Amino acid sequence: MSSLNWSKQFRSTVFFLLVGYFYMSAQQLDLQSTASIQTDTLESDSIVSNSFFELFKGKPGKAALYGLVIPSGGQIYNRRWWKVPLALGIDATTVYFTITNTNRLKISQANYENALASKDPLTPRYLAIRNNDRRNKEWSVFWLVAGHLFTVLDAFVDRHLMGFDVSDDISYSASSVPMVPLVRVRIPIDYVVRNPEHH
Secondary structure, three states: OOHHHHHHHHHHHHHHHHHHHHHHHHHHHHHHHHHOOOOOHHHOOOOOOOOHHHHHOHHHHHHHHHHHHOOOHHHHHOOOHHHHHHHHHHHHHHHHHHHHHHHHHHHHHHHHHHHHHOOOOOHHHHHHHHHHHHHHHHHHHHHHHHHHHHHHHHHHHHHHHOOOOOOOOOOOOHHHOOOOOOOOOOOOHHHHHHOHHHO
């Protein structure tokens, strides 16, 4: 894959992670401000804190905290047992590639340093291999962090959605809608024909 495609993937992933973070922050602040609304908002002395640790309050916050500290901890807290192997798989796969690419980088770095010391004519080739291994290691670290944050975000959002009604009954009762009387206005056609300047 070319570096341009990697760059696009990186930017889009960072964008979605930032959008998710700000969405979670907005949801938490909205819940806090709704709970602290008084009859007269001008007399309210409550100040909503915009701290990072405010995200970890309540049940969704606990799910996010457990998921952040323990791999698949948020999914276990939410009792979403079918998601536990998926979250563990994401973390285990990204950890495996991070360790593998780190070891490859150590080997290629040692080979490059030996070639540089012995003035090997293949030194530029060793340098290219070292640079490629370094890039792979950096990407694997990025995907390790992004994958783990994805599992944390999943636990947070899943806990939020647990309170929603997801039953099959999607009927709507119209009795709660106030009925507005229908008013009809009739304009005689001969008035319209005789007074065209009004229309």
